[in-house]
Amino acid sequence: MSQIDSLRANFEAIRARIAAACQRAGRDPSEVRLLPVSKTVDEARLRAAYALGIRELGENKVQEAQSKSEAMADLDDLRWVLIGHLQGNKAKHAARFISEFQALHTTRLAETLDRRLQMEGRGIDVLVQVNTSGEESKFGLPPDEVVDFVRTLPAYPSLRVRGLMTLAMFSKDESLVRPCFVRLRELRDRLRQEAPDGIGMDELSMGMSGDFEMAIEEGATTVRVGTAIFGARPTADSDYWPGFAGGKSGA
Numbered sequence: 001m002s003q004i005d006s007l008r009a010n011f012e013a014i015r016a017r018i019a020a021a022c023q024r025a026g027r028d029p030s031e032v033r034l035l036p037v038s039k040t041v042d043e044a045r046l047r048a049a050y051a052l053g054i055r056e057l058g059e060n061k062v063q064e065a066q067s068k069s070e071a072m073a074d075l076d077d078l079r080w081v082l083i084g085h086l087q088g089n090k091a092k093h094a095a096r097f098i099s100e101f102q103a104l105h106t107t108r109l110a111e112t113l114d115r116r117l118q119m120e121g122r123g124i125d126v127l128v129q130v131n132t133s134g135e136e137s138k139f140g141l142p143p144d145e146v147v148d149f150v151r152t153l154p155a156y157p158s159l160r161v162r163g164l165m166t167l168a169m170f171s172k173d174e175s176l177v178r179p180c181f182v183r184l185r186e187l188r189d190r191l192r193q194e195a196p197d198g199i200g201m202d203e204l205s206m207g208m209s210g211d212f213e214m215a216i217e218e219g220a221t222t223v224r225v226g227t228a229i230f231g232a233r234p235t236a237d238s239d240y241w242p243g244f245a246g247g248k249s250g251a
């Protein structure tokens, strides 16, 4: 099979699994956005994905995302979604090209990013990252701090807040993973009552290659899928999640 045919088959297989999970949960598949995660994937394959109709890509690191966005600047309707931790000193780079940031979890970064976006005359979609597993290695706000944090966000007009994001516990044990998704959904439902005007709370970004079907059953509106589409990565997961020591549920 050619590269593009095998990639097409992978996308079709994932879409079929999304549709099946939606059916089990009594949901409409159009409610679930598939965000392909392209870290370590080379430009040729990403151009193949674009040729197949993909118009947004998730990247964990801003530098890698930036060099890809520059190399593919001719594809001007391709959205870059940053799904990993962003250091304040890189906010000015991110502000130039990302369309969405899914890992907001500090006031300081909200301030810096908003200021940089205003300088660029841009606005982006934002999700607040929540640490639903309680693991110290994970970025994200503890669930009980999210309501207060979200109340501060109307001060940053360049950040269009859309909802919440989480990484579940990395485990093959469903009884540890599923509660993380339930926690995020319950928190979102509560925030729908308590969030200030102008703060959207429709999005739930949760679920990856190993657990996206469970996340859909629990209400995910975005699933972030990398290896199940593009194949195994040459890099270790610990490059992306500090302190990560294995045990991730397999793709």
Ligand SMILES: *Cc1c(COP(=O)(O)O)cnc(C)c1O
Residues within 6 Å of the ligand: 037, 039, 060, 083, 084, 167, 207, 208, 209, 210, 224, 225, 226, 227, 228, 240, 251
């Ligand atoms: C890499 C990554 C994913 C996708 O992981 P896969 O297991 O390859 O599907 C999802 N979310 C974040 C934050 C990531 O960094």
